[in-house]
Amino acid sequence: MDIFEGLVHPGPDGTLRPGVAESWEMSDDGLTYTFKLRPDAVWSDGTPLTAKDFVYSWARMVDPTTASNYAFILWPITNAERITKGEVPKDQIGAVAVDDHMLKVTLRSPTPYFLQMLMHHSAYPVPQTAIEKFGREWTRPGNIVSNGAYTIQEWVPQGHIKAVKNPRYRDAADVQIDTVFYYPVEEYGTELKQFRAGELHTTYDVPQELIPSLEKDMAGQFRNSPYFGTYYYGINVTREPFKSDTKLRHALAMAIDRDILVKQITKGGEIPAYGWVPPGVPGYQQQQVAWAKTDQKTRVADAKKILAEAGYDKGNPLKVELLYNTNDNHKKIAIAIAGMWKQFLGVETTLRNEEWKVYLESRNKKQFQVMRAAWIGDYVDPYSFLELLRGDIGEQNPAGYANPDFDATADKATRETDAAARFGLLGEAEKMVLTDMPIIPIYFYSQQHMVSDKLKGWQDNLMDWHPTRYLRLE
Numbered sequence: 001m002d003i004f005e006g007l008v009h010p011g012p013d014g015t016l017r018p019g020v021a022e023s024w025e026m027s028d029d030g031l032t033y034t035f036k037l038r039p040d041a042v043w044s045d046g047t048p049l050t051a052k053d054f055v056y057s058w059a060r061m062v063d064p065t066t067a068s069n070y071a072f073i074l075w076p077i078t079n080a081e082r083i084t085k086g087e088v089p090k091d092q093i094g095a096v097a098v099d100d101h102m103l104k105v106t107l108r109s110p111t112p113y114f115l116q117m118l119m120h121h122s123a124y125p126v127p128q129t130a131i132e133k134f135g136r137e138w139t140r141p142g143n144i145v146s147n148g149a150y151t152i153q154e155w156v157p158q159g160h161i162k163a164v165k166n167p168r169y170r171d172a173a174d175v176q177i178d179t180v181f182y183y184p185v186e187e188y189g190t191e192l193k194q195f196r197a198g199e200l201h202t203t204y205d206v207p208q209e210l211i212p213s214l215e216k217d218m219a220g221q222f223r224n225s226p227y228f229g230t231y232y233y234g235i236n237v238t239r240e241p242f243k244s245d246t247k248l249r250h251a252l253a254m255a256i257d258r259d260i261l262v263k264q265i266t267k268g269g270e271i272p273a274y275g276w277v278p279p280g281v282p283g284y285q286q287q288q289v290a291w292a293k294t295d296q297k298t299r300v301a302d303a304k305k306i307l308a309e310a311g312y313d314k315g316n317p318l319k320v321e322l323l324y325n326t327n328d329n330h331k332k333i334a335i336a337i338a339g340m341w342k343q344f345l346g347v348e349t350t351l352r353n354e355e356w357k358v359y360l361e362s363r364n365k366k367q368f369q370v371m372r373a374a375w376i377g378d379y380v381d382p383y384s385f386l387e388l389l390r391g392d393i394g395e396q397n398p399a400g401y402a403n404p405d406f407d408a409t410a411d412k413a414t415r416e417t418d419a420a421a422r423f424g425l426l427g428e429a430e431k432m433v434l435t436d437m438p439i440i441p442i443y444f445y446s447q448q449h450m451v452s453d454k455l456k457g458w459q460d461n462l463m464d465w466h467p468t469r470y471l472r473l474e
Contacts, residue, residue, distance in 0.1 A: 014461030030110030051097035
């Protein structure tokens with residue numbers, strides 16, 4: 001978001017603002033968008049940024065040879081899905097450069113969230129010349145050409161990424177921070193120490209056990225607000241014993257005491273989750289699992305019956321391996337949930353933690369039984385969550401879930417032009433997910449950051465977007 005910019009981009013409060021496009025028009029039927037690009041838009045090397053760059057970038061994004069995990073987000077564009085599935089060539093994408101400064105985009109059906117979707121990084125332009133010249137090395141310092149408020153100057157693996165202000169950016173005169181260092185930190189405790197020492201102006205997160213003391217002792221710098229995301233466990237429904245036993249999946253979900261987790265473990269104001277789509281979507285009725293209204297004691301009793309009916313008891317306990325990526329907060333949650341499963345159901349859980357890159361490979365190849373995961377909406381709409389569970393979405397589908405009825409209902413929703421009817425269909429689709437339970441919703445996120453009192457312009461927002469171009473240091 002600092003290095004690149006799309007047709008539109010988020011302002012300091014997360015709301016949509018013009019980006020490379022200075023204006024746009026939508027047809028009466030909602031199927032055609034015409035974007036007028038800024039005539040002074042340029043890449044960081046000084047070459048003009050034109051409508052052809054967006055056509056190239058989007059076609060590359062959905063091209064099956066690119067194999068992007070995020071190709072699906074552009075599927076609302078005419079033929080984008082068919083390109084990804086190899087049914088038509090990539091030059092058939094519904095985006096045309098009318099001239100250098102006018103881009104015409106056609107959609108397969110009206111898409112209310114289309115402009116919000118364009119704020120996502122998958123819709124940003126990428127430099128064709130640099131990609132063709134350097135191949136996989138095009139993102140390295142010295143090779144990369146970008147169009148955002150900053151450009152990458154250094155990249156030290158496990159050290160830092162250094163970005164400097166792009167003098168060719170259209171609003172460079174208003175960008176008040178000249179240099180940004182991004183540091184990779186695995187331990188939140190280490191990150192907090194660096195913040196206290198004045199080495200960081202913001203943190204990605206904070207240690208969960210310290211939230212009460214931070215709220216008390218550093219209230220002016222501790223930020224905590226709602227976030228459009230769901231923390232959940234994915235169940236591998238491509239393998240037994242969970243593949244054919246929906247009740248068994250529900251039993252694991254029912255035995256998790258979410259109130260204890262958010263009050264005693266996470267402590268950050270998170271909301272216990274009994275549905276998949278988080279709150280915050282105006283006009284959408286959140287869905288919940290059928291047992292959401294029952295008390296925890298009743299849930300545990302019902303879960304015990306399910307395990308007994310499936311043939312599990314003290315002599316033959318259900319054994320589960322739980323995968324999570326290396327992180328103190330995830331470890332604490334995993335230990336707590338494993339304890340609940342053992343205490344309430346007699347389940348024997350083996351914890352397996354992996355470094356992020358290895359974890360992603362295990363997740364994508366479905367080399368797990370149950371795994372820790374989270375999803376943050378790419379735009380404020382239920383479909384940003386429900387789309388993830390389509391059977392044809394590929395590796396991003398966390399559990400290998402495939403329900404033709406769910407896919408058909410989701411498809412119908414994408415074609416529905418009436419907003420209320422569309423939300424109704426998406427509600428039906430969410431109910432199917434909560435009945436099948438391929439994922440176990442645990443809590444809806446709140447976001448915690450430490451923000452230095454020297455850093456001005458930071459505004460909490462549901463998407464947690466904070467472009468550096470709107471910040472300043474005092």
